[in-house]
Amino acid sequence: MPEYEYFCRHCQLPFTSAMSVKQHDERMAECPVCHQSKEVEKRIAHVYTVTSRKSAAW
Ligand SMILES: [Zn+2]
Numbered sequence: 001m002p003e004y005e006y007f008c009r010h011c012q013l014p015f016t017s018a019m020s021v022k023q024h025d026e027r028m029a030e031c032p033v034c035h036q037s038k039e040v041e042k043r044i045a046h047v048y049t050v051t052s053r054k055s056a057a058w
Pocket of ligand 1: 033
């Protein structure tokens, strides 16, 4: 099962949740602290944006 990263804005707490891709599509994860999902946002794990190249080149 893949693990997904989330962040609860209510608690200011990042957490991970392991669920199937189907579950992930159907509903948001619940925060383990406040047990709400409306303040939870998804985080994209293991993706790095390549925008810091400018400073390295010069
Ligand atoms: Zn929370």
